[in-house]
Each structure stands twice: as C-alpha cells, then as structure tokens.
Amino acid sequence: MKIREQAVKTLLRVSREGAYSNLETKKVLGENHYKEEDRGLYLNIVYGTLQYKLYLDYLLKKHISKDLNKLDPEVLEILRIAVYQIYFLDKIPAYAAVNESVEITGRLKPKARGFVNGVLRNILRSKETDETFDFSSFSNEKEALSVRYSIPVWIIHKYYETFGAEKAEKIIPLLNEKPPFTIRANTLKFDRNTLEEKLSDQGIYCEKGALDCDALHLSHLGSFENQVQCDPLFTAGYFMIQDQGAMKAARLLGPEKTDRVLDMCAAPGGKTTHLSQIMENEGAVIARDIFDSRLKLIEETAARLGICNIETQKTDGCIFRPEDREAFDRVLLDAPCSGLGIIRRKPEIRYTITKKARKELVRIQSQLLDHAVQYLKPGGTLVYCTCTVNSDENEKQIERVLKDYPFMSIEAVSEGVNSIHTSPLDDGCDCFFMAKLKKDC
Structure with a gap:
C-alpha cells in the first residue's frame, strides 16, 4: 500500500475507531518494510494532518459548500492530507500531492474522483491568497488562535488561565511543533x-x-x-x-537511598526508573499499575537499565490498602489526566477528550490523592503531577488536599512559588504540573 493511502487508513482508525496515533503508527511501521524516507513521510502526514485538522477544514470550507461532516470519511481524510501537503510540505510539489490524492480517490471512492480533483485544483489556484491568515477577521484572539493552530477554543482558554496571555500566545504555536x-x-x-x-x-x-x-x-x-x-x-x-518535564517529577520528590518509595501509577516506568537511578539502585521502589502488560513493560525496562530495587504490584490505586497506611517515606502520584499538556505527542487528544471524561478523571485523582496522603509516613513527602493544564486537575486538587488534611503542607519550589508548570518555553518541555507536599511529623 502506498504511503499516502496508508496515512488515510491510519487517520480513519484514529478518528473513527478511537485508535491512539502513537500506537497505530508504531503498529503500521512494524508491519511494513517501508524505506526510511517513506517512513518519515508517513509519520509527517499522519501527525501533521491530525495537528492541523481544524485549520485544514477551515481551508476546505472555503471551497466546499457542503457540511464537511456529511462528506464520506475517506474522501474527507484524502482532502485533508492533500491540503496539509500543499500548505505545509514544501519539498513535495503541490501538483504531485493533488495527483496522488486523486489517484487514491479513484481506488477507494471512484465516484468522488472528479469532486476531489475539482476541490484541490481550486485550492491550488487560491493558495497564494489563503496563505496569509487574517487574525483580524475573527471576533477575538482566542478564536483566531484556535483555528490557526487547530486547538479547540476551550483548550486555548485553559492555556491562558494557566500561563497568562503573554506566555500562552507563545506556547500555543509550539503545540504543533515536533518536540525535541x-x-x-x-x-x-x-x-x-x-x-x-x-x-x-x-x-x-x-x-x-x-x-x-x-x-x-x-x-x-x-x-x-x-x-x-x-x-x-x-x-x-x-x-x-524521556521528556525533561517528566524528569523533574522524580527530582522534585528527591528520594534518599534508604527510602521506601511508592509510585502509585507507575507505567510505563520512565519516572519509576528515574527514582531508582537517583537512589543509586538502593532502597525500595514499589511500582503499581492495574494492567499486567504495563507492569511487564516496567519490569523489562528495569532489566534493560540494570535496576534491581523495583518491585511491581498489580494494584488499583483507587482501592485503599489498610496495610499500606504510613508505610512509605515518599509517594509519587503521576495521576491519570486529560493530557492537554502533551498534545504535541498525541494530537488527537485535543479533539477526543470530553467534559464528562475530565470530570471522571478529577474524581479518580481525588481518590488517589486521598490514599497517597494516608500511605505517607509522618514527615514523608508526596509529589503530585499531571501532564495537563486544567486547573481542576491541578491546583484545585492541591487546594482540596490542604483543606481536607490540615497536617499536610505545601513546600515551595522557589520563593513565592508553590507549584511547577513546565512548557515548551522551558527547553522544549511538555506541559507538566507538579506540586510537593509534606506530612507533619
């Protein structure tokens, strides 16, 4: 199967069947022996089309009177990848992108061949004027940023709330850039x-x-x-x-060689193994997850790195374990979250995470935090972190813990600053939130 046709199939799996882009692309590349150049093009088209979907649809709507959602799904993805190549891949001649897309349509949806050809020829003719994005044509800056960088406006608001207008406007364009x-x-x-x-x-x-x-x-x-x-x-x-933002979580926890450390949501094991590394393979790190396959991944990674102080346990962190009360010197809670801080790596998150799902995540995070507090020894340290910019999952969770547990206190990460928010402005990091809490002796 040709690269562009494979990209169409992958995008349909992501948009229609809920597949994860990182897992789906890995599967495709593992099953097909593409040349290195073709592998790169496939990844570029898939991730680029996902990242810029709202902007690509904005461009398509200028030339299609019909509601895009009423187009055949395969035809719509063919048009999107063609427009992505025309506007973003300078090394590919525009006519080649058009011809290949028309050819793919002929194989997959023959009746739509003329439609696709006509739309793309019109786009080629108007490309020069369309290339200048008119921010002033939108009612406000957030709506314009949403369209231009293909990030739903509610997420744009979250970035503004977390970082302030000046920093958010610098970060948002970077959310479609390839991370280091x-x-x-x-x-x-x-x-x-x-x-x-x-x-x-x-x-x-x-x-x-x-x-x-x-x-x-x-x-x-x-x-x-x-x-x-x-x-x-x-x-x-x-x-x-590992991203540097993720590295900061283990550093912030600061485990000692003699500590007994709990990593409550440990898979796939990046932070877990970093804790062991900081502890110089001494003490004990208990790594928990609810899936055997993910625990096996931690074990395989630990073995590859030569780490022997990690014990994996299949455990649901939302179920309290009385035997673990005040059993750990330090606890790392890298909580399941909405993932709004890693949309560079999982671009489909911006389109798929729902308000209902976010509320459920907040509930789960609260349960996990309650248990983490109780698992800490007096004098122990807890680091709570997420890879999102949603304050309901971040600052408000910490505020709730401090209110409900008077014996917990927050430890400032710098003068007057009680939490960390990393971003691409910080040496290319993903957007992580983390806070450090202490339990009174």
Missing part, C-alpha cells in the same frame, strides 16, 4: 558526558538539557530515530527516552 528527542542518561551505567561521546561517534548531535543533569537533546538522527530500540546503546540500557 530527549533522553536521560542512565548513570547507573554511564555518565552523561560518556554517553554523549558514544552517540557522537554515530554521527548524532547531542546538546545537554538545561533542566536536568542527565538530559541530552539529540538531533541529526537519521534512521536512529525510528529504530532506536534496536540501537546497541539502547539495548544495553545506557539511556531512557
């Missing part, structure tokens, strides 16, 4: 400088992360990026792929 390829050196085996030297020997450019002493940003990756799990340095456990 960041790794964490496994200092149980290698220090960051040694790892940098070995990667450089492969022609990979390394830049030290500014926010964590073990972080490296990699570029000039070539085939390494899509085949990293086969790289000898990876299989030998010399590094972990």
Whole structure:
C-alpha cells in the first residue's frame, strides 16, 4: 500500500475507531518494510494532518459548500492530507500531492474522483491568497488562535488561565511543533558526558538539557530515530527516552537511598526508573499499575537499565490498602489526566477528550490523592503531577488536599512559588504540573 493511502487508513482508525496515533503508527511501521524516507513521510502526514485538522477544514470550507461532516470519511481524510501537503510540505510539489490524492480517490471512492480533483485544483489556484491568515477577521484572539493552530477554543482558554496571555500566545504555536528527542542518561551505567561521546561517534548531535543533569537533546538522527530500540546503546540500557518535564517529577520528590518509595501509577516506568537511578539502585521502589502488560513493560525496562530495587504490584490505586497506611517515606502520584499538556505527542487528544471524561478523571485523582496522603509516613513527602493544564486537575486538587488534611503542607519550589508548570518555553518541555507536599511529623 502506498504511503499516502496508508496515512488515510491510519487517520480513519484514529478518528473513527478511537485508535491512539502513537500506537497505530508504531503498529503500521512494524508491519511494513517501508524505506526510511517513506517512513518519515508517513509519520509527517499522519501527525501533521491530525495537528492541523481544524485549520485544514477551515481551508476546505472555503471551497466546499457542503457540511464537511456529511462528506464520506475517506474522501474527507484524502482532502485533508492533500491540503496539509500543499500548505505545509514544501519539498513535495503541490501538483504531485493533488495527483496522488486523486489517484487514491479513484481506488477507494471512484465516484468522488472528479469532486476531489475539482476541490484541490481550486485550492491550488487560491493558495497564494489563503496563505496569509487574517487574525483580524475573527471576533477575538482566542478564536483566531484556535483555528490557526487547530486547538479547540476551550483548550486555548485553559492555556491562558494557566500561563497568562503573554506566555500562552507563545506556547500555543509550539503545540504543533515536533518536540525535541530527549533522553536521560542512565548513570547507573554511564555518565552523561560518556554517553554523549558514544552517540557522537554515530554521527548524532547531542546538546545537554538545561533542566536536568542527565538530559541530552539529540538531533541529526537519521534512521536512529525510528529504530532506536534496536540501537546497541539502547539495548544495553545506557539511556531512557524521556521528556525533561517528566524528569523533574522524580527530582522534585528527591528520594534518599534508604527510602521506601511508592509510585502509585507507575507505567510505563520512565519516572519509576528515574527514582531508582537517583537512589543509586538502593532502597525500595514499589511500582503499581492495574494492567499486567504495563507492569511487564516496567519490569523489562528495569532489566534493560540494570535496576534491581523495583518491585511491581498489580494494584488499583483507587482501592485503599489498610496495610499500606504510613508505610512509605515518599509517594509519587503521576495521576491519570486529560493530557492537554502533551498534545504535541498525541494530537488527537485535543479533539477526543470530553467534559464528562475530565470530570471522571478529577474524581479518580481525588481518590488517589486521598490514599497517597494516608500511605505517607509522618514527615514523608508526596509529589503530585499531571501532564495537563486544567486547573481542576491541578491546583484545585492541591487546594482540596490542604483543606481536607490540615497536617499536610505545601513546600515551595522557589520563593513565592508553590507549584511547577513546565512548557515548551522551558527547553522544549511538555506541559507538566507538579506540586510537593509534606506530612507533619
């Protein structure tokens, strides 16, 4: 199957069947032996079309009088990927994108071939004037940003609330940019400088992360990026792929070598293994999740990294365990959340997360926090973190804990600042929220 047709199939799986883009693309690339150039094009088209869907539809509506939702789903995805290529992929001649899209339509939906050809030819003719986006034609800045960067306006409001107007307007365009390829050196085996030297020997450019002493940003990756799990340095456990924002959570918890630490929602294990690394493979880290498959992933990662102080347990964190009362020196609660801070990596989240789902997540987070507080020893430390910018899941959860448990106090992360909000403005980070709480002795 040709690359663009495969992209159409993937986009339909995501939009119509609820597939996750990261898992679906991984599955497709694992099952097909595409050339490296074609693999890159496939990923570019899939993620680009998802990221810019609202803007692509805005452009299509200028040339289609019919409600886009009434178009055949395959035809609509074919039009979207064509417009994405025309407006965003300079290396692909526009006529080639049009011809290929018409050809795909002929195979999948022959009766729509003339319609697709006509729409795309009209778009080509008007492209020069359409390229200048008129922000002033919208009633307010948030609506304009929503269309131009394909982020639903309610999410735009969340970013404004969290970061303020000035920072939000800088962050929002970055939410469709490719995040840096960041790794964490496994200092149980290698220090960051040694790892940098070995990667450089492969022609990979390394830049030290500014926010964590073990972080490296990699570029000039070539085939390494899509085949990293086969790289000898990876299989030998010399590094972990991890965003710097995620690294900050384990650092903020600050576990000691003798601690007994609970990671309540541990899978896939990035933060769990970082805790072990900070503890120099001593003490004990209890990693919990509700699925055997996800616990197995933690175990496999720990084995690859040479970590032996992690014990995995299949446990539902929403069910209180009396035997764990005041059993842990430190607790990390990386809570399930709406994921609004990682839409660079999972672009479909912006279109699929519902208000009902967000309310249910708030309920689950509250239960988990209540249990985390009770599992802490007197004098213990709790770090609560999410990868969202929804205050109901972040600040309001912390406010509720402090109100309900007078023996809990918040520990400032810097002078006058009680929580951390990372963003792409912070050395390319995803958007994480985290707060550190202490339990009175």
